[in-house]
Amino acid sequence: MTKVKVASVWLEGCSGCHMSFLDIDEAIIELADVVEFTRTPITDIKEFPQVDIGIVEGSVGNTEEEEVLKELRAHSKILMAWGDCACFGGVCAMRSSFNKEEVLKRGYVETESTCKSKIPCSPGVPALLDQVKPVNHVVKVDCYVPGCPPEAGAILYALKELLAGRIPVLPSDMMRFD
Amino acid sequence: MKEIMLTINGKQVKGKEGDTVLEVCEANNIYVPTLCHLKGLTDVGACRMCVVEIERERRPVPACTYPARDGLVVQTHNEKLDKYRRLILELMFTERNHLCAQCVASGDCELQSLAYKYQMDNARYPYSWPALPLDSANDYLVIDHNRCILCGRCIRTCDEIVGVHTLDFGHRGWKDMVVADLNQPLGASSCISCGACFQVCPTGAIFSKNSAYKGKPEECRKVNSICPICGVGCEIEALVKDNRLVRIDSPDLSDKRGILCHKGRFAPLYNKNERVKTALVRNGRGKLEPRPLPEAIDIVAKKLAELKAKYGNNSIAGIASSQASNDSLKAFKELIAGTIGSNLIDTLDGDAYRTIIKGINGTGAKGGLEIETSLEEILNADCIIVVGANPLESHPVAGSYIARAARRSKVTLIAIDPSQNTFPYHATLWLKPQEGNEQLAVDVLSKTIIQKGTKKDSARTKEVATSLKDINVKQNSKQAGIGSDDLLEAAEMLSKAKHSIIVYGEDILRHNNPALITSLLKLATITGSQDKEKPQIISLKPKGNSRGAWNLGIANSSQSIIKNLTSNNVKALYLLLSDDYVDASELPNLSKGLEFIVIQSSYLASATSKADIVLPSPIWAEVGEKYTTLDGLTESTSRLIKPSDGIKADAEILREISQQMKK
Numbered sequence: 001m002t003k004v005k006v007a008s009v010w011l012e013g014c015s016g017c018h019m020s021f022l023d024i025d026e027a028i029i030e031l032a033d034v035v036e037f038t039r040t041p042i043t044d045i046k047e048f049p050q051v052d053i054g055i056v057e058g059s060v061g062n063t064e065e066e067e068v069l070k071e072l073r074a075h076s077k078i079l080m081a082w083g084d085c086a087c088f089g090g091v092c093a094m095r096s097s098f099n100k101e102e103v104l105k106r107g108y109v110e111t112e113s114t115c116k117s118k119i120p121c122s123p124g125v126p127a128l129l130d131q132v133k134p135v136n137h138v139v140k141v142d143c144y145v146p147g148c149p150p151e152a153g154a155i156l157y158a159l160k161e162l163l164a165g166r167i168p169v170l171p172s173d174m175m176r177f178d
Numbered sequence: 179m180k181e182i183m184l185t186i187n188g189k190q191v192k193g194k195e196g197d198t199v200l201e202v203c204e205a206n207n208i209y210v211p212t213l214c215h216l217k218g219l220t221d222v223g224a225c226r227m228c229v230v231e232i233e234r235e236r237r238p239v240p241a242c243t244y245p246a247r248d249g250l251v252v253q254t255h256n257e258k259l260d261k262y263r264r265l266i267l268e269l270m271f272t273e274r275n276h277l278c279a280q281c282v283a284s285g286d287c288e289l290q291s292l293a294y295k296y297q298m299d300n301a302r303y304p305y306s307w308p309a310l311p312l313d314s315a316n317d318y319l320v321i322d323h324n325r326c327i328l329c330g331r332c333i334r335t336c337d338e339i340v341g342v343h344t345l346d347f348g349h350r351g352w353k354d355m356v357v358a359d360l361n362q363p364l365g366a367s368s369c370i371s372c373g374a375c376f377q378v379c380p381t382g383a384i385f386s387k388n389s390a391y392k393g394k395p396e397e398c399r400k401v402n403s404i405c406p407i408c409g410v411g412c413e414i415e416a417l418v419k420d421n422r423l424v425r426i427d428s429p430d431l432s433d434k435r436g437i438l439c440h441k442g443r444f445a446p447l448y449n450k451n452e453r454v455k456t457a458l459v460r461n462g463r464g465k466l467e468p469r470p471l472p473e474a475i476d477i478v479a480k481k482l483a484e485l486k487a488k489y490g491n492n493s494i495a496g497i498a499s500s501q502a503s504n505d506s507l508k509a510f511k512e513l514i515a516g517t518i519g520s521n522l523i524d525t526l527d528g529d530a531y532r533t534i535i536k537g538i539n540g541t542g543a544k545g546g547l548e549i550e551t552s553l554e555e556i557l558n559a560d561c562i563i564v565v566g567a568n569p570l571e572s573h574p575v576a577g578s579y580i581a582r583a584a585r586r587s588k589v590t591l592i593a594i595d596p597s598q599n600t601f602p603y604h605a606t607l608w609l610k611p612q613e614g615n616e617q618l619a620v621d622v623l624s625k626t627i628i629q630k631g632t633k634k635d636s637a638r639t640k641e642v643a644t645s646l647k648d649i650n651v652k653q654n655s656k657q658a659g660i661g662s663d664d665l666l667e668a669a670e671m672l673s674k675a676k677h678s679i680i681v682y683g684e685d686i687l688r689h690n691n692p693a694l695i696t697s698l699l700k701l702a703t704i705t706g707s708q709d710k711e712k713p714q715i716i717s718l719k720p721k722g723n724s725r726g727a728w729n730l731g732i733a734n735s736s737q738s739i740i741k742n743l744t745s746n747n748v749k750a751l752y753l754l755l756s757d758d759y760v761d762a763s764e765l766p767n768l769s770k771g772l773e774f775i776v777i778q779s780s781y782l783a784s785a786t787s788k789a790d791i792v793l794p795s796p797i798w799a800e801v802g803e804k805y806t807t808l809d810g811l812t813e814s815t816s817r818l819i820k821p822s823d824g825i826k827a828d829a830e831i832l833r834e835i836s837q838q839m840k841k
Contacts, residue, residue, distance in 0.1 A: 084279055087300050088271070091279055096307035097324075131307055136300050144299035148279035175294035177278035178285065 003036040004163060005051040008082075009072055010041050011065040012092045012132060013058025016149035017083040018042065023152035034163060048075040053162055056141075059085040059092045060133045064126035073139040078167070080158060084148040084177055086135045091148070093132040100128045143168050147176040182248040187255065193246045200228055200241035203254060210254050211263060211292055213380050214329035215242045218432025219338055224330050226266050227292065230254045238262060260296060267293050268301040274308060275324040276381075282390040283382030289327060290381075313358075315365030318386055318444040319376055321356065326383035328354055332375035339431060341582025341604075342570070344369040356383075368600075370570055371440035372578070377427050386425060388447040393419035402429060403816040404805065405442035406503070406722045406798050410553060410575045411807035412442055416799075416818045423447050423799065423819060434557050439574030446799050446818075451759050451781040456824050458792040466792060471824055475831060478776050478791055479838035485750045485774060486518055486839075493749040495522035495739050498732060500721035501758035503803035504812065506795075506828035507723070507730050509836075510754045517836040522746055523732055524739035526764070527720040530687040531733040534717055537695020541703075543713075547728065549699075551679065551714050552809040556580060559714070561675030561705075563592045565698060566616060567683025568599040573718045573808070577601070580681065590671045594619060596659075597685060607668055612659035616686065617694040619658040624701045625649040626669040632704045642700045677707040683718035719808045721758065726806030744771055753789075755779040756828055757797040762788060778828060795828050796821040803827070 010018060018041060022028070039045040040055075054076025060066050073079055084090035095103045104119045111117075135141055145158045145168075154174045161168035180195040186208055193202035198221060203210045213225040223240035230241045233251035238259060241252075253259070270276070270289060278284045310323040330347070333356060337343040344367050348357030358367035376384045398417035405412045405426075412435070417424040426443050430436045457474030458466040485493055496514030498507055514523045525531070535546055543549050556562060556579045570577030581604045584591035593602035594609045596616060602608040611619035625646045632639055655665055672678055680702050686694060695717075702713035719725055727733060743751065744767060751772055753765075762768065762784035768775065769788055777789035780797045798805075800821035806812045 081300070084277075089277075089305060091277060093305070093307065094275070094277060094280075096305065097275060097309040131305070134300065134305075136302070137304070141300065146299050169297055170299060172294050172297055175297060175299070177290055177293070178281075 003034055004053065005036050005038055005049065006040070006053045006055065007038045007048055007051040007072060007075065008040040008055035008057070009068055011056060011058030011069060011086070011135075012061040013083060013085045013090070015041065015057070017057040017086075017155075020147075020149035020152050021082075021155050024156045025152070027156055031159065035159075048072060050075050052077050053159075054079045055082055056080070056086050056135050057082045059089050060129065060135060060138050061092055061095075062126040062128050066129065066138060069135060069138055078142045078162060079135075079139065080162070081135050081141050081144045082155065083150055084146055087144045087146040088177075089132050089134045093134075096131040100130055104128065145170060148178050151176060182246060184246055184248075184250045184252060186252045195246075197246045198242055199230060199232070199244045199246050199250070199252055202246045203241060203252075208254055210241050211295070212242065213288055213292065213327065214331060216331050216335075216378055216432075218436075219331065219334040222330055222334070224328065225270075227263055229259060229262055231256070231259060263292075264296040264298050267296055267298045268303055270327050271298070271301045272303040272305045274306070274310065274326060281325060281382040282385045283325070283379075285394040285396075287382060288380035310355075313364050314387070315363035316369060316371060317365065318371050318388070318440060318448060319364060319369075319373065319384060320387060320390075321364055321384050322382065323355055324383075325381045326356055327381055328356070329380060331378040331380065332356060332384055335374045335378045335431070337585065339578075339582065340370070340372050340374050340437060341578045341580075341585050342368060342370055342372075343585065345375060370574055370577075371444065372438060372574060373440065373443040374428075374431060374437060377431060386444065386447070388444070389425040392422070392424045393417070398424050401816050401818050403799075403802075403818060404813040405438070406805040406813075406815055407441040407445065408439075408573045408575075409719055409722045409724060409805075409808035410573050411805075411811060411813050412438055412575050414438065414442055418818055421819050435554075435575075435579075437575050437578045439578070441574065446797075449797070451783070454779055454782055454786065454792055454794040455822060456794060458786075458789075460790045466787070466789070471794070471826070471831070474791055474793060475834050476838065478793070479835045481774050482518060482750060482752075482776075482835070483839050489747075489749050491519040492521055493747060494518050494520045494752065495524075495743065495746065495748045495750070496520065496752045496754070497523075497740050498525050498727060498754040499756055499758035499760060500525045500527050500719075500724040500727040502727070502754055502756035502828060503723060503798070503801070503805055503815075504726045504730065505803045506754065506756055506832070507727050507732055509829035509832035510752075511730060511732055513832045513836045513839075514752060517839050522735070522739050522748060524735045525724070525727045525733045526740060526758075526760070527724055527727075528733035528735060529690055529738050530684075530720050530724070531728045532736075532738075533687055533690050533692050534695055536692030538699065540692055540696035541699045543699065547725065547810065549712060550716050550809065551710070551712050552811075553579070553716065553807070554809075555677075555679050555710075555714055555716070556583070556681065559583065559675075559677050559679040560588060561590045561592070561671055561678035563594065563672075563678065563680045563701075563705075564601060564605070565594045565620070565680060565682040566597075566685035567595075567681060567718055568601040568685075569681065569683060569718060570601055570604075571599075572683055576681070576718060580604070590675065592668050592671060594623075595685070599685070607664060607671065609660050609664055609668060615658040616689075617691065617697045618654055619660050620694070620697040620701055621646055621649050622651055622655045622658055622660065623665060623668055624697070624704060625651050625654075626665050627672055627701075627704055630669050630673055632673065638703050642703050645700065672705050675705070677710070677714070678705045679714040679716070680705070681716055681718065684720055687717070687720065716809060723805045725808050725810055726804075726812070729806055729810070740765060743767060748772065750774040751776070753777045753779075753785070754828065754832075755781075755783075755785065756795045757781070759783050760785045778831065793831055794825045796825050800825070801827050
């Protein structure tokens with residue numbers, strides 16, 4: 001039996017969704033029998049192969065994240081969003097109400113612990129977008145598992161539904177935004 | 179009410195004429211999601227969550243504002259309506275900055291619950307991410323506009339339930355916002371901090387500083403009790419977690435007596451006064467030092483017995499704060515008047531009692547405070563006269579009953595008040611006599627009414643008329659500083675009213691002028707209600723349990739004891755303050771000529787520093803005891819939290835002292 005190929009990325013977020021995924025405990029062994037994890041932050045593989053399921057944690061706040069997301073979308077049959085940041089913008093989007101120059105200045109120059117500093121401007125540093133976007137505002141998303149982080153049970157439920165060939169929609173009692 | 183029949187979701191259901199479609203659904207247990215709707219408030223159809231399909235209507239309509247009719251065919255749930263509801267939720271989530279993960283209300287939010295229910299796992303609309311302010315200028319409340327969905331519940335509650343109407347919508351369209359007064363910070367506005375807006379807010383837009391992040395309702399124990407702070411006797415529902423008060427709400431805001439004020443809702447949670455945790459005894463170096471409670475009780479009993487033997491029973495005076503419970507006060511009276519046998523027993527607010535009683539006796543009426551009417555009557559009145567009081571400050575819930583009634587066009591409010599307090603601004607008519615001429619103003623008003631001819635044509639009205647025969651309306655109104663037009667208008671309002679009531683308060687009682695109370699009672703005799711025997715008058719008493727203390731006869735002394743300690747040759751003073759925070763300035767001449775001062779108090783106030791022995795008191799939330807409301811109903815409170823070790827009920831300590839003295 002060929003295994004279902006999965007890739008995942010974390011964009012602007014805290015990695016909490018991936019940690020919550022690891023909280024599925026022994027179910028991960030079962031999952032490993034039918035799923036092949038390709039590029040994920042856990043496997044540290046850099047290239048995107050063509051996958052069945054692409055998973056994205058985090059919102060889109062800079063040009064690099066936008067590029068990675070678009071690449072993942074292009075390589076995935078189904079794209080699943082994990083967590084409040086990916087689904088709604090989440091905590092990362094708190095900066096969206098402010099001007100990005102203000103945000104950079106506050107973060108790099110005005111921080112109480114900073115004495116002499118400037119805003120990073122090397123060409124290697126990806127530029128901030130004006131506003132943080134949930135992933136469905138950048139690419140098409142097929143299914144969502146909200147939560148901050150999503151509960152392990154909800155993540156497992158969504159994966160199992162996908163493996164069974166259905167597009168998951170979390171039942172009301174599994175929905176969480178916190 | 180005529181019965182009507184509707185078809186809802188294919189089923190025949192009964193309704194009443196005048197009901198909305200939502201009311202019919204609720205009466206028939208048919209669930210319709212709502213956000214801006216709240217029992218007790220006028221429905222406005224702001225949120226559109228309750229949209230339903232009605233046959234022959236071109237588009238879905240909000241059930242909360244659609245009048246039910248006979249034969250109406252209604253559909254409350256189908257795929258299309260659920261799609262619309264989810265769409266509305268997505269619009270709400272993208273309109274402002276709803277970030278559940280860092281919101282105080284997460285887990286207790288109606289917006290969030292509906293999003294879960296309608297499986298809103300993403301929002302398709304462009305996010306506005308508006309930059310919105312957060313108003314934390316109020317002592318207790320924060321308005322975070324980021325989380326507001328503009329449902330208007332707070333605004334309608336502030337207007338229709340609380341009667342203050344501080345909150346309203348400001349700006350227009352896209353910039354629409356809840357504002358206080360003319361867009362003032364809440365802390366600088368006419369807000370009375372009653373917290374009703376916080377209780378009704380469906381999201382985390384209005385929250386209480388000391389309740390935030392302390393625990394979600396499902397993690398808390400719920401305890402129902404009565405608030406004994408001002409004597410109105412409001413029902414409260416407290417949420418308690420780990421022996422800590424998380425929040426206090428009204429069990430039913432839609433009930434006509436369901437309002438709470440900042441004292442009941444917030445004071446217990448924001449209490450920063452330093453507590454007396456154990457007995458304190460003045461040592462050889464003159465400093466108060468902590469001692470075990472039994473040891474302190476022993477010293478008190480011995481010392482009191484010694485002074486009693488040396489100087490006689492009346493060398494010991496007992497003064498209590500009327501904030502103490504009936505249970506504490508009974509034990510206090512037993513110790514002072516019983517065991518010690520002293521006549522010198524009084525309450526700190528004894529002068530107010532003496533003024534009221536002398537005033538009542540001045541009319542020849544029998545029954546003392548029993549002649550007063552009940553607070554309930556304020557709710558039935560169509561004309562309310564407030565004399566020398568700011569009930570929104572002293573008894574805010576009673577103030578709300580009055581201000582709320584005055585907002586309704588059929589109820590008139592007459593304020594008789596010479597001072598600068600803000601309550602008369604709520605009045606339909608403000609009679610502003612010169613300071614000190616209040617009594618004359620009241621008499622002139624009575625005389626005007628009698629000259630106009632009162633409906634209450636009884637023997638007592640004649641008595642009043644005789645007693646006012648020397649009043650000359652023209653001359654005396656000028657003397658009192660009241661315009662004749664105003665007088666006539668007031669008389670007109672009162673004669674039109676079917677049920678008027680007089681409410682007077684501390685500004686009047688402060689004058690210690692019984693004749694003024696007598697005049698008010700005369701006015702009550704010729705006005706009031708035709709079908710009520712009792713004069714419709716009620717006094718707003720100084721402390722939460724004033725009526726209880728006075729009913730127990732603790733203030734029966736003919737003069738103030740606290741003001742006459744020296745002239746009575748008092749050698750020892752027992753002060754029961756309980757959870758009343760008393761400043762030393764309220765207790766003049768405390769140390770003059772006194773050999774021994776015992777203060778039983780919950781708090782370390784400047785007063786307690788004058789004591790030789792300080793005994794700890796619990797606060798009301800730590801004991802379940804009896805209190806009497808200002809209109810004479812005796813109610814039991816429940817214990818909300820446990821006191822810390824070593825704190826006993828006042829009555830227990832007082833009884834122990836009594837027992838030891840009897841040994």
